[in-house]
Amino acid sequence: MCFPCIEEKVTPLLFPGEVSRVAEKVTGTMRKMVLIYSAQTGVLEERGKVVKSDAEWRAQLSNEEFRIARKGGTEPAFTGKFNDFYGRGIYRCICCGTDLFFSESKFDSGTGWPSFSSPVDPHNIRTKIDRSLGMVRNEVLCARCDAHLGHVFDDGPPPAGKRYCMNSASLEFLPL
Numbered sequence: 599m600c601f602p603c604i605e606e607k608v609t610p611l612l613f614p615g616e617v618s619r620v621a622e623k624v625t626g627t628m629r630k631m632v633l634i635y636s637a638q639t640g641v642l643e644e645r646g647k648v649v650k651s652d653a654e655w656r657a658q659l660s661n662e663e664f665r666i667a668r669k670g671g672t673e674p675a676f677t678g679k680f681n682d683f684y685g686r687g688i689y690r691c692i693c694c695g696t697d698l699f700f701s702e703s704k705f706d707s708g709t710g711w712p713s714f715s716s717p718v719d720p721h722n723i724r725t726k727i728d729r730s731l732g733m734v735r736n737e738v739l740c741a742r743c744d745a746h747l748g749h750v751f752d753d754g755p756p757p758a759g760k761r762y763c764m765n766s767a768s769l770e771f772l773p774l
């Protein structure tokens with residue numbers, strides 16, 4: 599007996615920062631997908647990676663935002679718009695709008711950069727080793743578009759003990 603093929607959508611379980619490849623039916627190309635948590639809906643969903651050329655990013659971002667978010671730069675300490683800002687809301691990626699940090703996790707680290715104790719969800723960020731400037735640090739990137747956000751250190755407040763030291767130029771704020 600022959601059964602007709604039944605097409606099912608199977609979404610594999612991904613760990614934070616893990617990427618899957620999903621075939622796009624319309625174009626026949628492969629598109630990278632990531633699991634992203636939406637703070638507004640409380641849902642973890644598979645979203646397409648945001649990939650643009652430098653020219654497209656330059657058209658979207660200011661020169662400073664492009665230098666920092668797309669080229670891994672750093673803003674001078676105590677100069678960022680969110681260093682001394684304590685509004686209630688969500689800090690999002692300046693490039694793709696992914697939810698990154700709740701305002702409740704922000705604290706004054708005294709370093710001159712906005713600091714957070716934890717991300718909205720571990721799926722929304724990824725880290726990689728950064729060996730620039732003669733030191734070894736953990737760089738924090740947006741999981742959806744790979745924007746450079748800042749670095750994470752192990753000297754934050756309890757319970758996690760993490761300090762996500764971010765560049766204001768890589769963030770936008772959504773008030774709640």
